[in-house]
Amino acid sequence: xxxxxxRTSYLAASLASVSRSMLKQQVPIKSQYAATNSPPPPEGFxxxxxxxxxxxxxxxxxxxxxxxxxxxxxxxxxxxxxxxINDAMSIxxxxxxTACVFGEDVAFGGVFRCTMGLAEMFGRDRVFNTPLSEQGIxxxxxxxxxMGSTAIAEIQFADYIFPAFxxxxxxxxxxxxxxxxxxxxxxxxxRTPCGAVGHGGHYHSQSPEAYFAHTPGLKVVIPRSPIQAKxxxxxxxxxxxxxxxxxxxxxYRAAVEMVPVGDYELPLGKAEILxxxxxxxxxxxxxQLYVLENAIQLAQKKMPGLSVELIDLRSILPWDVExxxxxxxxxxxxxxxxxxxxxxxxxxEIATTVMERCFLRLEAPIQRLxxxxxxxxxxxxxxxxxxxxxxxxGIERAMKF
Amino acid sequence: xxxxxxxxxxxxxxPSRTLAATSVKAFATSAVSKDISATSKKDxxxxxxxxxxxxxxxxxxxxxxxxxxxxxxxxxxxDGKVLDPSLEPDVTEEFAIKIYKDMLTLNNxxxxxxxxxxxxxxxxxxxxxxxEAYIGSAAALDPEDEIFGQYREAGTLLYRGFTxxxxxxxxxxxxxxxGKGRQMPVHFGCKALHFQTISSPLATQLPQASGxxxxxxxxxxxxxxxxxxxxxxxxxxxxxxxxxxxxTTSCPVIxxxxxxxxxxxxxxxxxxKGDGIASRGVxxxxxxxxxxxxxxWAVYKATQEARKIAVEQHKPVLIEAMTYRVGHHSTSDDxxxxxxxxxxxxxxxxxxxxxxxxKWLENKGWWDETKESSHKSFARSQVLKSFAAAEKRKKPPxxxxxxxxxxxxxxxxxxxxxxxxELIKKYPDHYDTSNYAPEK
Ligand SMILES: Cc1ncc(C[n+]2csc(CCOP(=O)(O)OP(=O)(O)O)c2C)c(N)n1
Ligand SMILES: [Mg+2]
Numbered sequence: 001x002x003x004x005x006x007r008t009s010y011l012a013a014s015l016a017s018v019s020r021s022m023l024k025q026q027v028p029i030k031s032q033y034a035a036t037n038s039p040p041p042p043e044g045f046x047x048x049x050x051x052x053x054x055x056x057x058x059x060x061x062x063x064x065x066x067x068x069x070x071x072x073x074x075x076x077x078x079x080x081x082x083x084x085i086n087d088a089m090s091i092x093x094x095x096x097x098t099a100c101v102f103g104e105d106v107a108f109g110g111v112f113r114c115t116m117g118l119a120e121m122f123g124r125d126r127v128f129n130t131p132l133s134e135q136g137i138x139x140x141x142x143x144x145x146x147m148g149s150t151a152i153a154e155i156q157f158a159d160y161i162f163p164a165f166x167x168x169x170x171x172x173x174x175x176x177x178x179x180x181x182x183x184x185x186x187x188x189x190x191r192t193p194c195g196a197v198g199h200g201g202h203y204h205s206q207s208p209e210a211y212f213a214h215t216p217g218l219k220v221v222i223p224r225s226p227i228q229a230k231x232x233x234x235x236x237x238x239x240x241x242x243x244x245x246x247x248x249x250x251x252y253r254a255a256v257e258m259v260p261v262g263d264y265e266l267p268l269g270k271a272e273i274l275x276x277x278x279x280x281x282x283x284x285x286x287x288q289l290y291v292l293e294n295a296i297q298l299a300q301k302k303m304p305g306l307s308v309e310l311i312d313l314r315s316i317l318p319w320d321v322e323x324x325x326x327x328x329x330x331x332x333x334x335x336x337x338x339x340x341x342x343x344x345x346x347x348x349e350i351a352t353t354v355m356e357r358c359f360l361r362l363e364a365p366i367q368r369l370x371x372x373x374x375x376x377x378x379x380x381x382x383x384x385x386x387x388x389x390x391x392x393x394g395i396e397r398a399m400k401f
Numbered sequence: 402x403x404x405x406x407x408x409x410x411x412x413x414x415x416p417s418r419t420l421a422a423t424s425v426k427a428f429a430t431s432a433v434s435k436d437i438s439a440t441s442k443k444d445x446x447x448x449x450x451x452x453x454x455x456x457x458x459x460x461x462x463x464x465x466x467x468x469x470x471x472x473x474x475x476x477x478x479x480d481g482k483v484l485d486p487s488l489e490p491d492v493t494e495e496f497a498i499k500i501y502k503d504m505l506t507l508n509n510x511x512x513x514x515x516x517x518x519x520x521x522x523x524x525x526x527x528x529x530x531x532x533e534a535y536i537g538s539a540a541a542l543d544p545e546d547e548i549f550g551q552y553r554e555a556g557t558l559l560y561r562g563f564t565x566x567x568x569x570x571x572x573x574x575x576x577x578x579x580g581k582g583r584q585m586p587v588h589f590g591c592k593a594l595h596f597q598t599i600s601s602p603l604a605t606q607l608p609q610a611s612g613x614x615x616x617x618x619x620x621x622x623x624x625x626x627x628x629x630x631x632x633x634x635x636x637x638x639x640x641x642x643x644x645x646x647x648x649t650t651s652c653p654v655i656x657x658x659x660x661x662x663x664x665x666x667x668x669x670x671x672x673x674k675g676d677g678i679a680s681r682g683v684x685x686x687x688x689x690x691x692x693x694x695x696x697x698w699a700v701y702k703a704t705q706e707a708r709k710i711a712v713e714q715h716k717p718v719l720i721e722a723m724t725y726r727v728g729h730h731s732t733s734d735d736x737x738x739x740x741x742x743x744x745x746x747x748x749x750x751x752x753x754x755x756x757x758x759x760k761w762l763e764n765k766g767w768w769d770e771t772k773e774s775s776h777k778s779f780a781r782s783q784v785l786k787s788f789a790a791a792e793k794r795k796k797p798p799x800x801x802x803x804x805x806x807x808x809x810x811x812x813x814x815x816x817x818x819x820x821x822x823e824l825i826k827k828y829p830d831h832y833d834t835s836n837y838a839p840e841k
Contacts, residue, residue: 379582
């Protein structure tokens with residue numbers, strides 16, 4: 001073999017295609033992902049979302065929401081969740097000269113494409129890559145915000161937010177309080193993708209909201225859909241407190257809505273009642289809501305006439321105690337579901353508060369449907385998370401108590 | 402500060418020789434005043450501040466932006482020719498061929514597993530393409546030196562004897578995976594081979610490597626720790642913590658940076674402004690080597706020397722191996738979004754570590770086309786065989802989800818395990834366990 005052919009044979013197309021066909025011929029496909037004969041998308045599949053009743057597929061449906069009154073006469077555009085987040089950041093940058101977007105790999109668009117096109121549109125001094133350091137990113141954002149600027153920082157995965165824990169918990173959260181109100185970092189918003197995707201294993205799946213919910217001074221927000229993501233993100237960026245905005249990554253492509261193109265905010269600290277009901281209150285947030293939607297349908301097949309009030313909490317901190325307790329006072333039963341492990345998950349906080357405030361109205365033990373208390377296990381994911389069946393069982397337990 | 406303690410005044414007060422012979426005591430007792438010309442080099446006066454004892458006072462305000470860039474050690478040119486006869490590797494044919502075969506095999510594993518991911522057969526993969534010469538570093542270690550890796554160092558495991566079956570079992574998360582199917586593909590680990598299990602959070606392994614090295618030193622074993630990481634990971638706080646603690650506590654650890662020019666999409670020139678990662682080693686008072694990371698023999702030699710320092714002197718060493726990530730970051734990445742295909746093609750053509758090693762072997766008369774094609778087809782068939790076998794196997798038993806969280810199951814886990822068992826019994830269609838090995 002000549003040197004020339006030797007060189008090109010290395011990892012070259014010819015060899016790749018040889019291994020491609022050899023693989024298929026010599027080792028016929030039989031595996032979990034093989035059904036599609038193509039790799040799973042990085043953010044996973046959540047096929048049910050498209051058929052959800054909570055997805056606003058049309059212009060009209062989207063704008064029926066009273067919270068969107070400000071843009072009720074405007075246009076809407078079909079967007080998935082990452083596009084809606086991108087749109088929100090684009091508006092934040094356009095309406096606030098001090099705003100910057102930064103983080104690992106954001107300049108080329110981010111590993112989940114959320115910042116695509118922003119560097120080209122607003123310049124590399126406003127949308128830029130940082131060195132690979134989460135504590136650096138968080139601290140840098142705090143510094144910008146301390147100068148009155150707006151910092152929209154991305155932590156590439158919520159699983160990698162822990163190097164920034166000190167900056168967020170000890171610094172951002174206490175900046176105003178410790179200075180007697182002299183200083184604050186209200187302009188800081190940390191965006192980070194969270195949650196299960198089907199193949200993320202330990203470190204591309206976690207939902208660490210409860211760690212931050214234990215920190216006075218922070219706000220924590222988790223949207224369920226493109227319309228919600230855009231309005232909640234704009235509110236989070238503009239809120240005068242540091243906000244951690246956790247994006248369920250499985251919804252980046254799976255959830256598509258007609259999103260108002262205008263500038264709008266959705267309220268922080270306010271839950272949204274997705275369906276009204278009288279027998280049972282179900283509380284969830286993010287992607288778990290779609291699991292709950294299916295679980296409720298399943299339970300209703302077994303228990304015809306079952307009337308469930310489903311609440312999207314939206315803000316984990318501060319959370320909407322009033323909406324949840326009003327609902328439980330009406331229904332007398334509560335189920336909370338989240339993807340994070342059960343012990344010390346945020347459901348524990350909700351359950352305790354409801355127990356304190358609605359004790360005499362409760363007709364069944366509060367149900368917590370959460371992941372099991374193990375690290376997030378790759379190959380056991382479907383057994384680990386509180387799926388439709390487990391949530392439906394929980395509904396039945398609450399109703400039959 | 403400048404105004405209050407002029408360097409001149411201090412210089413006048415402390416005679417240089419007394420200080421050079423040095424001690425705080427000398428400083429305290431003798432204060433013979435002598436007029437010293439601060440410009441003459443031999444008369445320069447050392448500072449006495451505890452924070453930088455090697456510094457001298459100077460009347461020249463120096464604003465330093467950079468040091469001399471550190472050279473890149475190289476044994477062979479890109480055609481596999483040894484540049485200085487005194488550097489000709491003193492190795493046996495068998496040893497050299499083992500290294501080369503492992504490089505080729507690794508390349509085959511990469512091709513097949515990458516393709517397997519594209520076909521949806523495994524969920525994820527990361528290739529080593531372009532960086533195979535790091536196998537030279539594995540070859541310079543003792544088999545009992547402990548390895549802490551990042552994720553793109555499967556070749557070191559291959560070199561140590563991790564079998565193709567073991568690689569494939571891990572990537573398939575099957576019941577023979579040592580990690581019990583819990584982590585994503587390429588998160589290998591093997592106690593018998595002294596290779597700590599890979600963890601995705603970057604740079605966390607670095608301070609751990611320092612601690613492990615300290616423990617090895619205390620045990621009296623004549624071993625060191627080898628810690629691999631990328632130039633991107635070196636921006637994390639843990640990197641700095643690791644080097645500093647290793648230097649101050651004299652740890653026998655080698656920090657091996659694979660500087661492949663990229664951290665996902667972020668190019669090295671946006672990752673740092675200094676002279677690579679190597680310059681930082683000097684900053685932490687460590688022995689530091691920069692090496693051509695595409696030159697197996699340079700990597701081998703550098704690691705050999707580093708290991709000597711680590712094991713014999715109990716000192717940490719930083720090696721920066723300069724290379725280029727030819728493949729995409731991972732199967733989740735398409736690098737054409739941030740670098741030109743031509744750039745990648747150029748690297749493949751002009752500086753290929755496998756080709757370089759092959760040419761060296763051919764010049765020695767130890768390798769030829771017949772051996773090349775026979776090893777390639779052998780490697781490919783072995784890889785495919787392991788691949789097919791791993792694909793057929795079941796996943797670990799479902800109960801393995803609950804084990805190893807702690808040494809023993811805790812009450813909450815016992816309860817949750819029971820709950821799941823009952824659910825599986827009640828909803829066998831929904832919780833299909835046919836792809837999982839039966840419970841033991
Ligand atoms: C703490 C942390 N932050 C972010 C990531 C996501 N991530 C995975 S690999 C990577 C780039 C690493 O680059 P480098 O260290 O140069 O290694 P290379 O991939 O080039 O071998 C990033 C940002 C992570 N795994 N851990
Ligand atoms: Mg790199």
